[in-house]
Each structure stands twice: as structure tokens, then as C-alpha cells.
Amino acid sequence: MSQTLHLKAYAKVNLGLDVIRRREDGYHEVRMIMQTVRLFDRLSLTKNQSGQITLSVNLPYLPVNEKNLVYRAIDIIRKNYHISEGIHADINKRIPVAAGMAGGSSDAAAAFVGMNQMFDLGISQETLMEYAVGLGADIPYCIMRGTALSEGIGEKLTPLPPMPDCWFLIVKPVFSMSTRFVYENLRLDESTCHPDIDGMVAALKNQDLTGITDRMGNVLEQVTQEHFPQIREIKDCMRQEGALNALMSGSGSTVFSIFTSRKAAEAAGRVCRDRFQIKQTAVVCPFNKPHVRSRILSRPNRGEQQK
Ligand code: ATP
Secondary structure: OOOEEEEEEEEEEEEEEEEEEEOOOOOEEEEEEEEEEEEEEEEEEEEEOOOOEEEEEOOOOOOOOOOOHHHHHHHHHHHHOOOOOEEEEEEEOOOOOOOOOOHHHHHHHHHHHHHHHHOOOOOOHHHHHHHHHOOOOOHHHHHHOOEEEEEEOOOEEEEOOOOOOOEEEEEEOOOOOOHHHHHHOOOOOOOOOOOOHHHHHHHHHOOOHHHHHOOOEEOOHHHHHHHOOHHHHHHHHHHHOOOOEEEEOOOOOOEEEEEOOHHHHHHHHHHHHHHHOOOEEEEEOEOOOOOOOOOOOOOOOOOOOOO
């Protein structure tokens, strides 16, 4: 009988993103405060006897071959654990694509966790994260989830106390952003305004919401706002509509803001949608549950494993 495992792959935002320097190998050394939010893709993994990895995705422009990070995560585990059975992965995307919310990385993280569960491999989270970093710097964090300080190229992770209760308004402008383009055009000099990451860590420890929001900052905005002034306009609009603060996530183009009231966040979302012809908006809360390993495999059409 075929067995299907259903997983949720959650998006992240960067409450703070600082770039320290460009390393000789071309990677950038970063200091980022990561926060998982309750906006997710669905990933279903089904075993079969084909001996192949196959993919289906609800967005026709996304790859269904080895260019998809899910394919590569499954492939890594199959090869390392000599798994001969075939796997079909169905990806239902809701996280905006190429938007600075780690959608692809989170799908890959769910695939690593799912393969471990499905074949009862007993791989520790630490080992899974070591496989993951070879595929993408943000994937280990997407396995860990929650609130974290991310350093190095994104692989040095320190868990932090969870974000205090709040609501995130997430707005994806019509244009997308290439992470590569943004980093290649980043010029760090004396005029660069670096966010106060240590201050934000202290504010998280004190559960001081305005201490956190007052320190929101992203050095990559200096590149993206120059090419797409609408990013600044959306942030200004969100603040005018009552947000404690607003910021671009990752390398963009998603802009998010923080509210204490869900209603206010939804109202601001409607204003942004109408003013900037936005197609993708969401109001979500922080998500802080780690990936949990479960031994029970679902049969087709049965409930979800991973909450
Ligand atoms: P990050 O925040 O990590 O920079 P992002 O949100 O900017 O990520 P993604 O949505 O993860 O970007 O995808 C960027 C590119 O990666 C896409 O254009 C797509 O071609 C490729 N990709 C590979 N696998 C996936 C996947 N499972 N979901 C989305 N994109 C994927």
C-alpha cells in the first residue's frame, strides 16, 4: 500500500538583517534575526515502486526536476541511506516565490524531515541540518524554526525566546527580486546603516515588543529601494495605517509589518492591496513549534503529521 506523509513548510521573515562583510569565497557573512510565521506550503511525500523521484507543483513556472530544492533534498537522503524506493513529492505553494520568505528552503527542510520520518531513519536534527547546509544556507534554520539568531553564512544558529504576541501583515509586491542580484549590488561602506541586532536580541529576551520593532532593519533595502521605490512606499503606508514598524524581508520583495491587533493589520492590508495593486497579502501570527519527529505514518487521505 502506498503511504503518504503530509507536511507543512512554514515561511520566515527577517526581523533584522545585517551583512558584516563579503568573504573571499563570495559568500556574505550575515547576522540575522529570523522568525517563522504561520504561512505555509504543503508538501506530501508518497512512496512508490518506481525507483524514481517525481514532483508535482501547483505553479507551472516552478521546476519539477533536480532544480527544485525538494528534489535535491530527497535525493541526498535517498543516496546517503541507500533507499531504492521511489518518492513522489507534491508541493502546494502558498508562500510567495522569490520573495525573501525562504519558501524553497522551507520546502526542502520539510523534505529532509519527511524523508527521515517516512523511512524511520532516526537521523538526529543536528545531522539533518548538516546535510541541509550543503544545499542552502537557510535550510538548517527552516528545519529548526522559531525565533533565532543566524550568523556566519546563515548556518550558525542560536535559538532565541519566542516573539511576543503580535500580527504580521505580509505584502508581496507584483515584482520579484533575485537574491543574487541584490547581494551583487550591495556596497558596504561607512554610510551603511547597520541594524542593532544585539539590541534586538536583548529586547526579545525582555519580551519587549516595541524594543524589537524599533530595531527592525535590513541592509539589503539600500539596494532594493533604489531600484523599486514602491518598497519604501508600502512601508510608509503600513506605518500610516498603524503598524509598529515595517521592513522588507530577506532580499525582498516581500514587505511585512507588525501590529498588535489583527483587525488593524487586515485593514492595513486592504489599503495596501488597493493602493499598490497587490495580489498577495496575508495576516499571520508568529509560529514557534520545532519540527517534531513522529512515528505514525498516515494512510492516503489521513490527517497531518506535522503541526
Ligand atoms: P530566500 O528567502 O531563501 O532568498 P526566496 O523566497 O527569495 O528565498 P524562493 O521562493 O525560495 O526564494 O525561490 C527562489 C527560486 O528558487 C525560484 O525562482 C525557483 O526557481 C527556485 N526553487 C527551487 N525549488 C523551489 C521550491 N520548492 N519553491 C520555490 N522556488 C524554488
